Amino acid sequence: REKNFLQTLNYTFLCNAHYAFQDDNHLYLVIDIALGGDLRYQLNHAKNNQFSKEAAKFYVATLLLALDYLHGQAILHRDIKPENVLMDAKGYVKLTDLGISWRAPSVEALEECTMSSGTHGYMAPEVYCKKHIHGKASECFSTGVYAHELMLGKRPFPSNVFKGISGTTREDFLKNPSSYGRTLQFSGEDSKIVDAETRDFIIALCDRDPRQRLGHAGVQDIMNHQWFAGFDWEGLKNRTLAPPVVPRSDQANVDTGDCDLMDTFCMAQEELVKLTAEQQAKFEGYEFNTLYVRGRNSVVVGNGAPSDPTENVAVVAGNGAPSDPTENAAA
Known part of the structure; x- marks a missing residue:
């Protein structure tokens, strides 16, 4: 699923696929x-464990640009949370993990998703309704x-x-949304x-009624909120706006617990489950090379300027056994 999405997308504030x-x-x-x-x-x-208002603006703004791009491609991300926003070496961030995303037949049909998966605590109340529309x-x-969690x-x-x-x-939910859950x-x-603004x-943003929620007509309404007054959107799109945090380059920016990184990456290979022919057939055609795809020889950045797709790539490997795409997310 994720590979199929990513091979059709390229945007500077998404974690793009190359191969x-x-x-x-x-x-x-x-x-x-x-x-x-x-x-x-x-x-x-x-x-x-808190970011300043200005730092949060930077990270929320970047997320909104990524969502605006995805929605323009008729895609709902469906699993927004800090774990799914990755930071590059310069401090700019990218939205990742399209494992439970959904693509509508058209942009106009984006309101018709009926998937029920997501991460509890971040899921909108209407997702819990019967049929999950x-x-x-x-x-x-x-x-x-x-945004609340960042600040x-x-x-x-x-x-x-x-x-x-x-x-x-x-x-029934929409008749009286305020009777469900609790008011923020x-x-x-x-x-x-945090200040009144x-x-x-x-x-x-957290209005229980999706019809009244800020941004229900499109994320541009969120971008136009007074909270972003004076924000340098063009600077962010062009990557000239300085990030609030530049990660340390002399350490692994990941929590490893008590594990040594060498032990993690050089551990003995576990025995893999042998796939049946039917299972293996599910992976037929699992291949992609951005350099051979017309229009994918450059990554679209915020202002439409190309960037080198071969700059800074990482390999994610997984065993060939079938897995649940909603793993690590609550259903």
């Missing part, structure tokens, strides 16, 4: 390298959770806050950490 190939035991996907790790790692190592507005809700170091809702909606029809409020210390921005 895909396989051997007898593994699938390989060569993607942009992210030496700064993911935003979860950087957030965990920030002071008080949702669209662009669900991405806006997740963006609000993401406050925690999500605005517990993971199970909307589970009570399960089994409720979308029609900033109280106590939280109200001191920021509170208004996040509350508007």
